[in-house]
Amino acid sequence: MHRVLQVAYGWTESHLHRFSLGGHPFDPSSQLFLCPYDVEEGEEADDGGIPASDVRLDQTLQEPGDVLHYLYDYGDSWELDLRLDEVLAAEPGAPSATLVDGRRAAPPEDSGGGTDRASISLVVDDPDRFDHEGISQALRAPYLVLHELGIHPRLVGLVDRLRYTRVGEDLARRTLALVSEPTEPDGEQLVAALAAHRWFLDRAHGHGIELTSAGYLRPADVEAASQVVPAMAGWIGKNNRENQAAPPLEFRESLRATGLLRKDKGTLLLTRAGTAARRDPVTLWRHLAARLVPTNPDTFEGVASVLLLAYAGTSADAPVPSEIVAAALSELGWQHRDGRPLQGYEFHRLSVLTTLVNVSVRAAAVGDRISVSPAAAALARAALRR
Secondary structure (H helix, E strand, O other): OHHHHHHHHOOOOOOOEEEEEOOOOOOOOOEEEEOHHHHHOOHHHHHOOEEHHHOOHHHOOOOOOOEEEEEEOOOOOEEEEEEOOOOOOOOOOOOOOOOOOOOOOOOOOOOOOOOOHHHHHOOOOOOOOOOHHHHHHHOOOHHHHHHHOOEOHHHHHHHHHOOOOOOHHHHHHHHHHOOOOOOOOOHHHHHHHOHHHHHHHHHHOOOOEEEOOOOOEOHHHHHHHHOOOHHHOOOOOOOOOHHHOHHHHHHHHHHHHOOOEEEEOOEEEEOHHHHHHHHOHHHHHHHHHHHOOOOOOOOHHHHHHHHHHHHHOOOEOEEOOHHHHHHHHHHOOOOOOOOOOOOOHHHOOOHHHHHHHOOOOOOOOOOOOOEEOHHHHHHHHHHHEO
């Protein structure tokens, strides 16, 4: 709703906002719904506010006549009353928001807070002009359209946050492209692409995979895994010591991260999900797709993983453009503790990239640990589409 209002009024989300029920958005006796900054500043605890992102519109407006208050820009203090007129069933394919009617020009961003015609006439050429066509077109902006197309809301949020940055246009274009490509390979290709996953699940069936006292795979298992883990291509050495062969170690850790294996008393065992996935490649594929987006949204891993999936989903048979992902993360404020900008290597060992690189019908090229196969690109798209 906040985004729809910003679009309708032609504002640029350059200031803080909040919603409220029962009174003014700065009245402590009102039920407050806070923007992220206010939550971070502790007003959630001080005023009993709730993060607006945790609340649906239909939890606040239910009966005709109900009113939700909205305040934007704590300096200019634009105050809107949102009144529910009628509840109608949504038609199939209905957009997120449709403009029905309106009147007068909206007050521009940073124009001082005047709401009467005389004040608005000082900052706009025609205070009586209502731009029906322009607003209708704006309501088809990527942020709203992507929601309608079923793109994962975490990615939609990142597209919105990055829209005015150097990577914004490319990310929006790539995200739209996720909708038009398949999310699941054909049967034989799917089985072949999951060979490494299926090897570990088959090996863990029954009594599990016994580890050494140091917690590594036994040498014979390392040698066997090296033949099926695509990221092991061109690895120098005998490939029989896991502490000297990172790809099998990283890969089996990704199987634990995605909930397919668990460790118990020095043995890798199938989880309940792993048991079901072992029996059916399609179940395995859909389980991976459902688990690739981490549950920790505000951490580096959470943000970087969603961006990696977006770029991987549009980079079939090519390396993930790590420098662009790093640029996007930098635009979002991530950097090294000493202030150095991100370079791209920082996320090479994230579980999501380990999974994608090892979903392939062929071994990776020697030294290439960030390329994704067409099957891996399809898996990334599946993870980002609801």
